[in-house]
Amino acid sequence: MVLGKSLRASREAMGMSLKTAADSIIVSVTTMSRTETGHRRCKDGDLEHLMDLYLIIDDKQRQSLRELNASANRRPWWQDWTDVAGKHLRTLVSFEEMAQRIRAYEPQFLPGLLQIEDYARAVIRLGLPEAPDEEVERRVALRLQRGKRFADSAPQKLICVIDETTLLRPYGSAEIMRRQVEYLLSLTENPRYSMRIAELGKLDVPAGFGPTTIFDFEERRLTDIVYSEYFEGAFILQEEQQVDMRKKAFDRLLGASLSRARSAQRLRDLLKKHY
Structure with missing residues (x-):
């Protein structure tokens, strides 16, 4: 694709x-x-x-x-999950594999590459309340594998804006949220992960452009691509003007978010006050 x-x-x-x-x-x-x-x-x-x-x-x-x-002729690693990975998800995984840098903002949940197992299970079950347990577990396994492969891919970088709402709205249980926030805090020491928190109480935070993942490819071998999910599926932007608008929106939000150091401190504060 x-x-x-x-x-x-x-x-x-x-x-x-x-x-x-x-x-x-x-x-x-x-x-x-x-x-x-x-x-x-x-x-x-x-x-x-x-x-x-x-x-x-x-x-x-x-x-x-x-x-x-x-x-295209090689068997992709995610082939074993095609029963639960639709076309858009398979496209997302392909982009994650090839991108040199990923920039992400999710207003409702933490990005999939940052989720721990129990958090992933809670949000997947919430979105698929009638799905059998086996299907949920398959989806959880795929999400965890995506995160592991990214963690093991040394050259890649993730720049992520985390909406503070996603940290304050608990999923699963307070214990699960505590472990999830602790995991995020552990990643703040890793230079490949740049996490910035968009504050809930700050006035006029420019966060109205919706879920966005921007894929940048090595030395611009491929044009930048925007992937955006919604409840029923996802869409992909590749037209230069549309991609540029989304990149500028992301950069404005990034600039309005807490610094890396202050974001790490906010995670510590959340652990003390909420979890």
């Missing part, structure tokens, strides 16, 4: 129609569309032709697209 989106963005930047691109590699418009939506693997020769057609001349970008195409 990432490769297809990148190819589509390059085609649209050229002002080229889907039919023109399809004709250039002698496939139908339907086949070309399936390639761009990630439902069909792009042949190696077709990829080389499309990169030339779209004037993609940067060697690093071309190599990145080749690697994405090659990886």
